[in-house]
Amino acid sequence: MMAELNHIAILPILVPMAAVIANLLLGNLRPISRVRLNLAFSVVLLLVSILLLVVLARSDGHLAAVYPLGNWPVPFGIVLVVDRLAAVMVLVTSILSLAALLYASARWHSRGSNFFPLFHALTMGLNGAFLTGDLFNLFVFFELLLAASYGLTLHGGGRNQVKAALHYIAINLVASFLFLIGVALIYATTGTLNMADIARAVPLIAPDDRGLFDAGAAVLGVAFLIKAGSWPLHFWLPRTYSSAAPPVAALFAVMTKVGFYAILRLWTLIFANASGPELAFGQNVLLVLGLATIAYGSIGALSSKALDRLASYLILVSAGTLLLAVGYNAPGVTSGALYYVVAATLAAGALFLLKDVIDQILPAEAQVLAVSLEIYGDEEEAPDDSDEVSRTLPGAATLVSWCFAIAALIMAGLPPLSGFVSKFAMISAALGAGPTAATWWFIAALIGSGFLVLVAMVRNGINIFWTSLPDSDVPRVRTAEIVPIVVLLALCVLLALAAGPAMAFFAETAAFIHSPQGYVDVVLPQGTTP
Secondary structure, three states: OHHHHHHHOOHHHHHHHHHHHHHHHOOOOOHHHHHHHHHHHHHHHHHHHHHHHHHHHHOOOOOEEEEEHHHOOOOOOOEEEEEHHHHHHHHHHHHHHHHHHHHHOOOHHHHOOOHHHHHHHHHHHHHHHHHEOEHHHHHHHHHHHHHHHHHHHOOOOOHHHHHHHHHHHHHHHHHHHHHHHHHHHHHHHHOOOEHHHHHHHHHHOOHHHHHHHHHHHHHHHHHHHHHHOOOOOOOOHHHHHHHOOHHHHHHHOOOHHHHHHHHHHHHHHHHOOOOOHHHHHHHHHHHHHHHHHHHHHHHHHHHOOOHHHHHHHHHHHHHHHHHHHHHHOOHHHHHHHHHHHHHHHHHHHHHHHHHHHHHHHOHHHHHHHHHHHHHOOOOOOOOOHHHOOOOEEEOHHHHHHHHHHHHHHHHHOOOOOHHHHHHHHHHHHHHHOOOOHHHHHHHHHHHHHHHHHHHHHHHHHHHHHOOOOOOOOOOEEEHHHHHHHHHHHHHHHHHHHOHHHHHHHHHHHHHHHOOHHHHHHHHOOOOOOO
16 A cells, blocks of 8 residues: 555646656647647646545555655655655645636636646646655755746736736745855755754754754745745735636645645744744744734735735635644644635635636726726736637526535635634634633634625625626636536535644644654655664
8 A cells, every 4th residue: 555655645746747747748739739738738737636645644654755856765865755744735736727728727726828838847846845745855856846826927917017027036046045054054954954864853953053053944934934924024916816817726725735844844843842942933934924914915905906905815825724723733733724714725726716706797897896996007908708728607696696506605714614614623723722812812813804805705795796797798707617616616515614634734744744743754764864
């Protein structure tokens, strides 16, 4: 079973790599054939991701597996490490990428060149970042996904997209520079970049070198916080996400989770079980930044008149919630956060797609949004109906309104859907760990942000769905565009219906994450010496 899992671990990287190569070699295919080819690759990736999670969940007593590239001995060679956390993030990425690609196949893929290879390259970078077991390879996959995201941000053209992309590129180049500095300092003090080996080596660092290691970890943390969208390093995110093409913005919803994943992974491996000033300082910083990010995102959501702008600020709210959960440093809270990251990511992706559908079926609302977007400097070319490769669906207005209502309930954390289940799990775990000042701040942030998000969603819903349609115009939308939205939100509903088994799974995942010795034992062979 574990040998099978070891080989499956590399497939989430190989499948999108093969898709990139196929697109470059078969660029002369008919448009419809090319769409089908890329959808087939995304379906295969989803099946591989499901298989990876199922095999890992059913492997008795084995919660992680290792794939050494080139069969080089660990920790000297590049290694992929797949545990339940990595498998869940890969599955979320695969689901969101298939939904976004299906949506783009209706018309958005033809708005620019090289959409498909860039899309699969971004997916490859995301999966590689979740699966890698060493810091330098994490940097490589970060750069791969960022390079692809630069091109996708510009997809569709427009002055506003160019301005947002230049801003986005500049910020991420700074983050990459900080990433390299942090990696260099950590390597200088530990002599390794393998994450498990770093966890083993940290207690052995000489006291005189400990300050240098902490400085490297702090610089690396800043780079991760930029990518996670943490306040005050978030200022690139709202404009970039709201100006990107809808399917691109939907996939971008998982990009900030890479920063969260990296922070959670290194925090639990190195600092969470330690004692001393490093633990107290790290917890306080994460808690303060989480609270500030939630507050800023909530206020930004209240001020947003456009749905894509609102969805961008909801990404910030979710980023702050996850930072709070990491800073709280309790397995029960972490399990609720893992449940939350799945639901919030899928719902946010659905919202970005929903905004584009609403612009098509509600002309009056499209005019309102156009005024708001003009304030922000947005300009977007009108859709070309000749690009349509999907049949339209009648009676779309009712379905869209239901989708919006479900997304609002999830993002606001109202019962009975998955947003409420995740927040309830985190609050219950925080209270169970013992009421402290941090606990009350944590609970207040989750409840308060939910209320503000609800107000923002209700206000936008009133502006959108209380606008009357002309009697002569029957709203219609392409089937390929509404189906991904319905599927993403249906998965969130199913996650709520299966809350018991899902929370049990995430509880086991969180227990493994907060017991780093298990991760170290899986990655490092017995007898490895410092």
